[in-house]
Amino acid sequence: MSPQGSDSNPPPDIYVALLFVGVSALIAGCVFLVLELNKYAWTMAPP
Amino acid sequence: MTFVGKLLVVVQVVLSICFMAFAGAVFTVQTNWKVAHKEIVEQTELDKVAYSDLDTEFNNFKTAINIQLKNETDRANAAENDARMLTQELATKTTELDTTKTELFTQRELAIIAGEEAAERRKEAVAQRVVNENLHTSLNDVITKMRSLENVIFNESIKSKGLIAKHQKLLAEVTNLKSQARANNLDPSPAAVASTQAPPPLVVGLILDTKKGNRKGSEFVEISLGSDDGLLKGHMMSVFRSGAQAGQRAKYLGEIKIVHITPDRAVGTVVDRAKNGTIERGDNVTTRL
Numbered sequence: 001m002s003p004q005g006s007d008s009n010p011p012p013d014i015y016v017a018l019l020f021v022g023v024s025a026l027i028a029g030c031v032f033l034v035l036e037l038n039k040y041a042w043t044m045a046p047p
Numbered sequence: 048m049t050f051v052g053k054l055l056v057v058v059q060v061v062l063s064i065c066f067m068a069f070a071g072a073v074f075t076v077q078t079n080w081k082v083a084h085k086e087i088v089e090q091t092e093l094d095k096v097a098y099s100d101l102d103t104e105f106n107n108f109k110t111a112i113n114i115q116l117k118n119e120t121d122r123a124n125a126a127e128n129d130a131r132m133l134t135q136e137l138a139t140k141t142t143e144l145d146t147t148k149t150e151l152f153t154q155r156e157l158a159i160i161a162g163e164e165a166a167e168r169r170k171e172a173v174a175q176r177v178v179n180e181n182l183h184t185s186l187n188d189v190i191t192k193m194r195s196l197e198n199v200i201f202n203e204s205i206k207s208k209g210l211i212a213k214h215q216k217l218l219a220e221v222t223n224l225k226s227q228a229r230a231n232n233l234d235p236s237p238a239a240v241a242s243t244q245a246p247p248p249l250v251v252g253l254i255l256d257t258k259k260g261n262r263k264g265s266e267f268v269e270i271s272l273g274s275d276d277g278l279l280k281g282h283m284m285s286v287f288r289s290g291a292q293a294g295q296r297a298k299y300l301g302e303i304k305i306v307h308i309t310p311d312r313a314v315g316t317v318v319d320r321a322k323n324g325t326i327e328r329g330d331n332v333t334t335r336l
Contacts, residue, residue: 015053018060025063032070040081 234281247284247334248277254286254330255312266317268303270332273311278334280308284315285336286326300324303332 048056228235252272259266268286272278282305290297301324303315317326 013048015048015056018056022056022060022063025060025067029063029067029070032067032074036070036074036077039079 247279247282249333249335250276250278251331251333252276254326254328254332256328257326266320266326267306268315268317268326268332270303270313270315271311272332273313274308275310278305278308278313280305282334283318284332284334286317286330286332287336288324288330298324299336300326300330 225235250272252270254268255271256269257266258268270284278284284303284305286300286303288295288298288300298321300321301317302319304318305313305315307314315332320326
């Protein structure tokens, strides 16, 4: 991503940390949604 | 990294955090509609059963109510008839009540009068009670006297019994003596006995009439004296001429015996006659010379 080539990896900065935080939040949201769907036994139509 | 890449990273982080927050909120707060649906279905089933029971009960109740309504209707009709009859009876009773009130008023007046009369009678009773007490006292005294008199009567009855026995004995003796007197040609009558025993009083009368009796020459004379003058049958009287007239002198003419007597007259028969004397009307007669 850096203009000088891929040999030298730039050091992680705050934005990389923010990306990890965003991934973690997405994973947590997906877990919550999975748990919610477990309550309905994964049925989408009303009985 | 370009500015746009940095901005997109930041936006991606913010949106990820928002997604996580909404998902967590949904998981935490959102109602479980499936469970709610199941509970509602179960509740509906229970309500249906309860409704069925209630409907059955309602039908039974309706039937019972209809029967009761019919009974109550019959009772109401009967009650209306009774009420009608009672109304008529009430009218009759009202009339009777008026009559009774009138009678009550009359009876009350009578009761007042009777009460006043009773009060007077009570006063009279109190007075009579006092009199009664006095009478009781007198009665006790009289009873005491009566008992003493009963004792006296008892004693007198004993005496009288003795006297009656004595009287019977004396009557037997008198009867015997009368029989003996008749056998001896004696008059046992009290007048004859009295004439023979009691002397005649001293009286002087006149010869009122003379009459020849029978062939033996017995003579009856009527004199002006009777039983009111004390004479009795059987008394002997002397006949004399007083000699008060001129040329006459006092003379004994004879003796008569009273054989019949009235209160103011008497008839005697001559039992002794003077030799030279003739008993005539106007001569005197006396019991003692």
